[in-house]
Amino acid sequence: AQSVTQPDIHITVSEGASLELRCNYSYGATPYLFWYVQSPGQGLQLLLKYFSGDTLVQGIKGFEAEFKRSQSSFNLRKPSVHWSDAAEYFCAVVNSGGGADGLTFGKGTHLIIQP
Amino acid sequence: DTAVSQTPKYLVTQMGNDKSIKCEQNLGHDTMYWYKQDSKKFLKIMFSYNNKELIINETVPNRFSPKSPDKAHLNLHINSLELGDSAVYFCASSHTKGTTGELFFGEGSRLTVL
Numbered sequence A: 001a002q003s004v005t006q007p008d009i010h011i012t013v014s015e016g017a018s019l020e021l022r023c024n025y026s027y028g029a030t031p032y033l034f035w036y037v038q039s040p041g042q043g044l045q046l047l048l049k050y051f052s053g054d055t056l057v058q059g060i061k062g063f064e065a066e067f068k069r070s071q072s073s074f075n076l077r078k079p080s081v082h083w084s085d086a087a088e089y090f091c092a093v094v095n096s097g098g099g100a101d102g103l104t105f106g107k108g109t110h111l112i113i114q115p
Numbered sequence B: 001d002t003a004v005s006q007t008p009k010y011l012v013t014q015m016g017n018d019k020s021i022k023c024e025q026n027l028g029h030d031t032m033y034w035y036k037q038d039s040k041k042f043l044k045i046m047f048s049y050n051n052k053e054l055i056i057n058e059t060v061p062n063r064f065s066p067k068s069p070d071k072a073h074l075n076l077h078i079n080s081l082e083l084g085d086s087a088v089y090f091c092a093s094s095h096t097k098g099t100t101g102e103l104f105f106g107e108g109s110r111l112t113v114l
Helices: none
Strands: A003-005 A010-014 A019-021 A024-026 A033-038 A044-050 A056-058 A064-068 A073-078 A087-094 A103-105 A109-114 B004-007 B010-013 B019-025 B031-037 B043-050 B053-057 B064-070 B073-078 B087-094 B109-113
Touching: A003 A087, A003 A103, A010 A019, A019 A109, A024 A073, A033 A064, A033 A073, A044 A056, A044 A064, A044 A073, A073 A087, A103 B043, B004 B087, B010 B019, B019 B031, B019 B087, B019 B109, B031 B073, B043 B064, B043 B073, B073 B087
Parallel strands: A010 A109, B010 B109
Antiparallel strands: A003 A024, A019 A073, A033 A044, A033 A087, A056 A064, A064 A073, A087 A103, A087 A109, B004 B019, B019 B073, B031 B043, B031 B087, B043 B053, B064 B073, B087 B109
């Protein structure tokens, strides 16, 4: 069965510093991968997604992620974080049945921005 | 226009009561889902419906009963509420044909059982 691991429960970054959030997946075939962000009290918003092709994908809010098949990773990056980036970040993989089977999510990484 | 809307946003109730959460999507999607987010922010799928047909029914107590009157609506009814049911419940929708499974989420319904 597919699974997603986000090794870091909390990450603290200074405003203006670069950010990398880690995500590892377990999946039998070529995965469809996603990063979602959840601001406090809000629902989940899609940041970016990877299906195939270019392994570096660009998303909204200045985020990007790189798919590395050899490492089974899909890490999220941002060159310079803003205080408004403080939120919960979830990596997800589509379930192997596809179709209506939904997504499997990692346990999330809580991002704290220091002034 | 809100794409996926859930009501109510907050729900506080006593143990043993029955409550419902409603969800509607105006995206024309054919699949809808309920996810539960626990106090540690872990998201777990509960149900999915495709064109009003139940597709996924994860290991969820049968006190939880989803109902889909049409493909734009998926409601969640919970009987005999227990303390452990306290969580945030998210509705989501997606296309299932020729797509990659991207989900669109509502803002969540925070259920507190006292």
